[in-house]
Amino acid sequence: MKLDDIKNMEATYLDYKESLETTKPVSWLKSVVAFANTKGGHIIFGVTDEEHKFIGIDNLQRTSSKISEFISTRVSPWPRFTLTPIDSEYPDKKCIDLEVAPGPDYPYYYINTQEHAIFMRHGDRSEKATPIEQNNLLLKGMNKTFDALPTSYKLPDVSFTLLAATFKKETGEDFDISRDLISMGFVTPNNIVTNAGLLLCDQGYLRQSKIVCTRWKGTEKGSVDGDALDDEEFTDASLITLLSNAEAFIRTNSKNPWTIRGMRREENSDYPFKAVREVLVNALIHRDYQIQGSEVHVDMFDDRMEIVSPGGMINGSRIQDLNLKHVPSMRRNEIISDIFGRLHYMDRRGSGIQRILSAYTNFVEQPSFYSDDTVFLVTLPNRGIATPKSPLQSGKSPLQSGKSPLQSGKSPLQSEKSPLQSGKSPLQGEENNIIKKWKEKGIDKIFREQTIEKLLEFYMRYSSEYSFNRNLLANFLEIAPNSASKIIQKCREIGIMRMEKRGVYFFTDLN
Incomplete structure (x- = not known):
């Protein structure tokens, strides 16, 4: 590697050392560990730290041997690294480029008689890993992800009704609880729910899922x-x-x-x-x-x-x-x-x-x-x-550009009449079909035409795919929440709305 290449390298991947510190080797070994635990990097020996002047190393061979010896005894597991001599600013001296590769045997530790420490690269600094970073490295070393880990919950503690229904709707295939929960990783073969299972179950038991x-x-x-x-x-x-x-x-x-x-x-x-x-x-x-x-x-x-x-x-x-x-x-x-x-x-x-x-x-x-x-x-x-x-x-x-409905000052809802107003559907079927099915359910016997029109607009906003609550309906209709609750109740009675759980409602898919 040329000097210009090193000088242009990001500080995240680069450390300079004027000489090899043998009394307190943690001063540079922590960077070896940090580079191995993150994305790799270079430590250049023979460069002044402040001015970054490439002055070289006196005894190249002995220094290289010492570097290898310290890494082999103080870093575990053994990281992948290479030692390469590079030119200094003096023709009779060389610097040493210690290049450390990332992974794959995470996590890497600095070890001595007092501690086993994990370091990570944060910007241009090598610092002790946080507990979360340590856990992530452990998972990385096991080739596992957090959502695959088993929890204290068992299959009878949870349900997957929404997941199964959504899977059927989006893929057209049945969700086989006994087979798919295990094959997809939501439950272990011993019926222990994984973190992924907690995130996708109806109860949402993982507290930080919010x-x-x-x-x-x-x-x-x-x-x-x-x-x-x-x-x-x-x-x-x-x-x-x-x-x-x-x-x-x-x-x-x-x-x-x-x-x-x-x-x-x-x-x-x-x-x-x-x-x-x-x-x-x-x-x-x-x-x-x-x-x-x-x-x-x-x-x-x-x-x-x-x-x-x-x-x-x-x-x-x-x-x-x-x-x-x-x-x-x-x-x-x-x-x-x-x-x-x-x-x-x-x-x-x-x-x-x-x-x-x-x-x-x-x-x-x-x-x-x-x-x-x-x-x-x-x-x-x-x-x-x-x-x-x-x-x-x-x-x-x-x-080519033209004007959008918003640029012209009219929204799509403002520029079109509802099926009830004109008797014709500008959308050729969708709104007429909804009104027809609602009338079959008897909506015109319990609500005025104006209310049905507003409910249709509300439906076109949410369809049967998105949930709403009484406050959203009240704000849309510009009525009191209690009045919205009464409308929801009447709609549920005739089957055009359904309650997912307390306070959460959907329009019924009548197709």
């Missing part, structure tokens, strides 16, 4: 008196329910929400559904569930939405340092990643970031990504107030 959603006034937390317009905490439920509830919260608190039109969604919305789904799914399946007392946070502001999940990138990289077109697809929780892929909640090909970015192709403001050792943050701009790109910026001619 989403906290808040709609803030203004553009910063605490910037306005009474700054929280709405907030919800979703917990004690399957990841499938948490995902659905978080999506419903975002849709409800968007001035221009996405709407479901037959088999497609209108994307002229503040936050595009595909981007929201992608970010939420990644926050749920790639977060670090070992961090106790942590949860996913969704914070909505006037101009943006921030989604924060516990745990950085699994390989220790920082997303802001990477080319977003070439971010490696790595799974922290393989079992729940696999089931979300089967349910078509995520793309198994690792193209999620590109789908997020493509939803903002026509806007100046773009999504941003940030990560460190403890968090992963995605910021989605509010497209309702974002700056549209000019035809030249977007690569489209004025004739």
